[in-house]
Amino acid sequence: MGIIFHESTKTFHLFNDTISYIMMVLENGHLGQLYCGKTIRDREDFSHLLEVYSRVMSPSIYDDRHFSLENIKQEYPVYGSSDFRHPAIEVLQENGSYISDFVYQSHQIMKGKPVLKGLPATYVEEDAEADTLIVTLKDELTGVVLELSYTIFAESGVIARNARVVNEGEKTVFLNRVMSLSLDLPDCDYDWIQLSGAWARERNPITRKLTKGVQAVESMRGHSSAQQNPFMMLKRPSTDEFKGEAMGFSFVYSGNFQIQAEVDAYEVTRVLVGIHPEHFCWKLEQGCSFQSPEAVMVYSDQGLNGVSQTFHKLYRHRLARGIWRDQARPILINNWEATYFDFTEEKLLKIASKAKECGVELFVLDDGWFGKRTHERAGLGDWVVNPDRLACGIDGLSEKIEALGLKFGLWFEPEMVNKDSDLYREHPDWILSVPGRHASQGRFQYVLDFSRKEVVDRIYEMMSKILRESRLSYIKWDMNRSITECFSNGYPADQQGEIFHRYILGVYDLYERLTSEFPHVLFESCASGGARFDPGMLYYAPQAWTSDDTDAVERVKIQYGTSMCYPISSIGSHVSITPNHQLNRNTPLHTRANVAYFGTFGYELDLNQLTEEELEEVKEQIQFMKKYRDIIQDGTFYRLQSPFDCSDAAWMVVSHDQKTAIIGWYRTLNRVNESYTRIYPKGLNPEFCYKNSITGVSAYGDELMYAGMSTSDSSSGADMPEIKELMGEDYASRVYVLSAE
Numbered sequence: 056m057g058i059i060f061h062e063s064t065k066t067f068h069l070f071n072d073t074i075s076y077i078m079m080v081l082e083n084g085h086l087g088q089l090y091c092g093k094t095i096r097d098r099e100d101f102s103h104l105l106e107v108y109s110r111v112m113s114p115s116i117y118d119d120r121h122f123s124l125e126n127i128k129q130e131y132p133v134y135g136s137s138d139f140r141h142p143a144i145e146v147l148q149e150n151g152s153y154i155s156d157f158v159y160q161s162h163q164i165m166k167g168k169p170v171l172k173g174l175p176a177t178y179v180e181e182d183a184e185a186d187t188l189i190v191t192l193k194d195e196l197t198g199v200v201l202e203l204s205y206t207i208f209a210e211s212g213v214i215a216r217n218a219r220v221v222n223e224g225e226k227t228v229f230l231n232r233v234m235s236l237s238l239d240l241p242d243c244d245y246d247w248i249q250l251s252g253a254w255a256r257e258r259n260p261i262t263r264k265l266t267k268g269v270q271a272v273e274s275m276r277g278h279s280s281a282q283q284n285p286f287m288m289l290k291r292p293s294t295d296e297f298k299g300e301a302m303g304f305s306f307v308y309s310g311n312f313q314i315q316a317e318v319d320a321y322e323v324t325r326v327l328v329g330i331h332p333e334h335f336c337w338k339l340e341q342g343c344s345f346q347s348p349e350a351v352m353v354y355s356d357q358g359l360n361g362v363s364q365t366f367h368k369l370y371r372h373r374l375a376r377g378i379w380r381d382q383a384r385p386i387l388i389n390n391w392e393a394t395y396f397d398f399t400e401e402k403l404l405k406i407a408s409k410a411k412e413c414g415v416e417l418f419v420l421d422d423g424w425f426g427k428r429t430h431e432r433a434g435l436g437d438w439v440v441n442p443d444r445l446a447c448g449i450d451g452l453s454e455k456i457e458a459l460g461l462k463f464g465l466w467f468e469p470e471m472v473n474k475d476s477d478l479y480r481e482h483p484d485w486i487l488s489v490p491g492r493h494a495s496q497g498r499f500q501y502v503l504d505f506s507r508k509e510v511v512d513r514i515y516e517m518m519s520k521i522l523r524e525s526r527l528s529y530i531k532w533d534m535n536r537s538i539t540e541c542f543s544n545g546y547p548a549d550q551q552g553e554i555f556h557r558y559i560l561g562v563y564d565l566y567e568r569l570t571s572e573f574p575h576v577l578f579e580s581c582a583s584g585g586a587r588f589d590p591g592m593l594y595y596a597p598q599a600w601t602s603d604d605t606d607a608v609e610r611v612k613i614q615y616g617t618s619m620c621y622p623i624s625s626i627g628s629h630v631s632i633t634p635n636h637q638l639n640r641n642t643p644l645h646t647r648a649n650v651a652y653f654g655t656f657g658y659e660l661d662l663n664q665l666t667e668e669e670l671e672e673v674k675e676q677i678q679f680m681k682k683y684r685d686i687i688q689d690g691t692f693y694r695l696q697s698p699f700d701c702s703d704a705a706w707m708v709v710s711h712d713q714k715t716a717i718i719g720w721y722r723t724l725n726r727v728n729e730s731y732t733r734i735y736p737k738g739l740n741p742e743f744c745y746k747n748s749i750t751g752v753s754a755y756g757d758e759l760m761y762a763g764m765s766t767s768d769s770s771s772g773a774d775m776p777e778i779k780e781l782m783g784e785d786y787a788s789r790v791y792v793l794s795a796e
């Protein structure tokens with residue numbers, strides 16, 4: 056790995072064994088993009104890759120027509136001085152002009168990776184893990200300075216970027232957009248993959264051909280959203296899950312975002328990743344700076360799985376932090392679907408005792424324990440226990456739960472307030488809303504103005520008091536509505552364009568304070584399920600409630616899509632009761648567990664409602680998860696067969712020593728007189744002989760990977776009544792463990 060600067064050609068080459076990223080200072084002082092892809096050998100001069108040709112009708116910078124920004128691949132383009140594509144930055148100046156001209160000044164190459172203050176970002180533990188280049192450019196007329204930061208990680212095809220803007224001029228400017236990443240690719244022969252959805256069906260992958268014009272995913276909801284995830288992948292048309300070139304773009308941010316690809320007339324593709332420019336306007340006074348969040352780009356020639364595995368490793372080990380980062384996640388039981396708001400201490404303790412009997416490790420008390428919160432219309436904002444429900448308080452309940460031998464976890468929704476709450480009655484101006492206008496509600500609640508420090512301080516006080524006084528090992532941090540009427544009473548008119556971003560900074564600030572003061576607490580983020588499942592959250596909370604949809608069949612799709620970017624250790628997944636509360640569907644208990652294993656694993660039901668036989672099954676499931684969770688949560692994950700392509704889906708994880716592989720196989724509807732079916736496991740050691748836990752058949756890794764592993768069951772005529780797993784049924788599933796003998 057290294058970063059080379061060729062003085063004679065003013066060329067930067069960032070490279071490791073997987074990727075080369077090359078750019079140069081152009082004739083006009085801007086930064087040009089030369090190459091981004093598989094590693095190529097270094098040379099002094101790559102300028103021929105720039106393709107600076109003159110085209111009729113293109114305005115040019117100089118008077119000989121040879122240099123038009125419209126036709127040049129750039130690193131951090133501006134609009135309006137011969138480039139008409141969407142820019143990376145727009146600086147509005149006192150005279151109303153938004154034209155700027157960022158010219159190279161200097162650069163710095165350093166070991167390691169600087170910290171982004173106040174923002175989530177990937178990090179290194181040793182300087183040798185990454186190198187960073189910071190290129191400084193300046194717009195002479197305004198004195199606005201731009202620092203573009205590029206970090207290349209040693210081990211994989213990762214480049215992390217951010218931009219910092221400093222006003223060294225004399226006049227205030229307004230930043231209308233500051234994207235975190237801009238990349239011009241020389242062609243558009245790509246398929247675009249995005250993760251889209253809605254409540255209860257988050258992150259379904261959608262693939263389409265990249266085409267001329269602009270295509271984008273974005274959120275303007277104030278949070279990253281269930282509708283679109285801040286992630287996008289470009290793959291070559293021939294690339295599949297296992298081979299071929301692909302590039303993933305991920306934004307380490309939890310608020311409004313935009314990820315866009317613009318294909319121009321000559322099929323050059325410009326990728327932009329950053330804070331959504333709509334409703335964003337940052338006032339930058341003399342001497343002040345603005346720091347963009349981080350965008351991460353991953354390149355792989357090992358197909359989509361190659362990109363995903365790179366993200367998994369990076370985000371699990373160098374984005375998530377704290378003592379929980381590397382630990383197996385506790386198997387939890389959450390009371391939400393078991394009781395909703397209808398609980399008493401006695402009921403909770405009964406659920407907890409049965410859970411303990413089955414081997415569960417952590418009991419989580421969900422919504423409804425505080426203020427007047429016996430229903431959705433009251434209590435949010437009053438983070439003090441409701442003594443009518445829990446006479447012995449959270450401290451008392453947590454002691455009782457711990458006495459049962461379980462850890463105790465608690466639900467909060469720190470960013471919200473109900474009008475029926477003491478907090479709102481005391482501070483009605485603390486919600487985001489426009490004076491004189493109606494304030495829209497969502498689930499009968501309002502969004503607290505986290506752009507104001509005093510608001511964050513107050514919530515911090517209430518939460519930290521409970522954390523100090525009780526035995527809390529876990530917090531589920533929920534967020535159940537999007538932001539409307541985004542306006543803060545704490546800021547003047549010319550700073551209202553900052554509020555969406557300042558709100559998220561306030562959320563990060565509260566997370567930072569709580570996670571550093573209570574490092575032993577495991578945080579799980581949540582937003583009506585997976586409406587804020589993004590890398591920004593993972594920096595503070597190493598796991599996230601993936602979806603409110605706990606139906607096994609739907610969860611295969613949701614978890615399959617989520618795995619495109621996010622590590623298995625981050626995927627909150629529970630076994631719930633049937634008929635399922637979201638879909639009214641009945642799936643077998645083992646199928647619900649077989650899906651939930653590929654995540655953090657837990658239960659979301661009252662185990663007292665199960666039969667003795669089912670309870671025995673639950674005990675076995677928990678034993679299974681305890682035995683294999685290290686491998687599942689930290690192994691190498693492969694998507695094998697997509698639930699979106701056919702009714703059979705499969706995925707697997709392989710341990711680092713390749714001695715154990717765990718395959719999850721799922722079928723929606725049973726079939727009759729079916730063809731033979733098989734899957735092709737990946738990542739095995741060809742030399743190892745693996746025993747199949749279901750069929751008992753032993754086979755070498757090469758045979759399994761190349762000849763395939765049969766998944767045929769009774770629906771294909773496999774007549775093995777002694778193997779109950781091979782009896783076909785609707786919503787069938789199997790977990791095969793392949794163990795090297």
Ligand code: DGJ
Pocket residue numbers: 391421422466533535581582583584600602603
């Ligand atoms: C939405 C979450 O996704 C659920 O799991 C649950 O915590 C409810 N909120 C509680 O209000």
